[in-house]
Amino acid sequence: MRDDTRIDWHRKVDEALITLLNTLDDPPDFRRIAESVAASPYHFHKQFKDLTGETFKACADRLRLEKAMTMLREKKRITDIAFDCGYSTVEMLSKAVRRTWGLSPTQLRRQSSWHPYIPSRVGVHYSRKNERKTWFYAKGGKEAMETKIVQFEEKIFYGYKIVGDYWQLPKQWNRFLTTVQDKNIHQLGKEFISVFLDNADSIPQDQKRAYAGFVTTETLETQFDLEELLIPSGLYAVTVHFGSSEAIGPVWHSWMTEWLPHSGWEPDFSRPNYEWYQNNLENPELLVTFLVTAVKRREE
Structure with a gap:
C-alpha cells in the first residue's frame, strides 16, 4: 500500500473511532460508518480490522463494555448502567462482564483493585472526556508475541x-x-x-x-x-x-x-x-x- 493511501486510511479509521466513542449507547452499523468516510463496506471492514486488530463490531462491543465498567467503578446502579450503555437487559450486561472477567458485575465491583480496560492492540479505550482524536496503528497483520x-x-x-x-x-x-x-x-x-x-x-x-x-x-x-x-x-x-x-x-x-x-x-x-x-x-x-x-x- 502506498504511503498516501495508508495515511488516508489512518484518517478514515480515526474518524470512525471518534464517531463510535461518541455513540456507544447506540453505535451505528459499520456500513453507515463506511459511507460517512467515503469507503465501500468491504474495504472499510478489511482496513479497520487490519489497522486496529479487531472488527468494527468487536471494537464497539469492547468500548461499550469499558464504558459500563467505568460506570460500575463510579458506583452507579447496575440497572442504570445497562440502560445507559445500550444493553437491552441487565442479564445481557452480566453475560458480557462474566465472559470477559469471569465474574458478575456485583462480584467485580467488590474487588479491591481492577481496571475497566480490555486489551486493545492500538490503545483505543473509552474515556469520559474522549479528548483523543488519533491513534497509532500497526501496519496490519497479526501481532506477534516476541518470546x-x-x-x-x-x-x-x-x-x-x-x-x-x-x-x-x-x-x-x-x-x-x-x-x-x-x-x-x-x-x-x-x-x-x-x-x-x-x-x-x-x-x-x-x-x-x-x-x-x-x-x-x-x-x-x-x-x-x-x-x-x-x-x-x-x-x-x-x-x-x-x-x-x-x-x-x-x-x-x-x-x-x-x-x-x-x-x-x-x-x-x-x-x-x-x-x-x-x-x-x-x-x-x-x-x-x-x-x-x-x-x-x-x-x-
Whole structure:
C-alpha cells in the first residue's frame, strides 16, 4: 500500500473511532460508518480490522463494555448502567462482564483493585472526556508475541497464598504490601511477582495454588508471617505484556495456545509460572509485566 493511501486510511479509521466513542449507547452499523468516510463496506471492514486488530463490531462491543465498567467503578446502579450503555437487559450486561472477567458485575465491583480496560492492540479505550482524536496503528497483520528463552537462577520467594479462584490475588497483594510496608522490609524485594504453582490442565481450578509476594536475597524472620518458596533454576520462556494485570489472563491463553505449540518447547509442570511486575503507573496502558513460564525441549 502506498504511503498516501495508508495515511488516508489512518484518517478514515480515526474518524470512525471518534464517531463510535461518541455513540456507544447506540453505535451505528459499520456500513453507515463506511459511507460517512467515503469507503465501500468491504474495504472499510478489511482496513479497520487490519489497522486496529479487531472488527468494527468487536471494537464497539469492547468500548461499550469499558464504558459500563467505568460506570460500575463510579458506583452507579447496575440497572442504570445497562440502560445507559445500550444493553437491552441487565442479564445481557452480566453475560458480557462474566465472559470477559469471569465474574458478575456485583462480584467485580467488590474487588479491591481492577481496571475497566480490555486489551486493545492500538490503545483505543473509552474515556469520559474522549479528548483523543488519533491513534497509532500497526501496519496490519497479526501481532506477534516476541518470546525469549532465558536461564534463571534459583530464587527465594516470600508471600501469601491463595487456593482456587485467582481473583483472590488482588486481596492478597493488598495484604502483602501492607505487611512489608508496616514491617519496613519493602526495600528488600528484588522482584515483585505472582507465582502459580499448579499449571497442568488436569488440576481443577479450585485446587490450584498461587502466591502474591517478592523475591529477595535476604532470609526473613518467621515473625513476618510470610510463606517461603523456592523457585527452581532452569529455562523459562518470557514474553512482555503491556496493560493492566486484569487483562493478563487472555494474553496467557493466547501465548500458550498460539506460540507454544509451534515453538519446539513444552511446559515443565514441575516448576511454577509467574508474573513479574516491572512498574506501577497510573496509566494502565504503560504497565509492564513479564510473563514467565517454565519450559523444556519438546521430546519428539
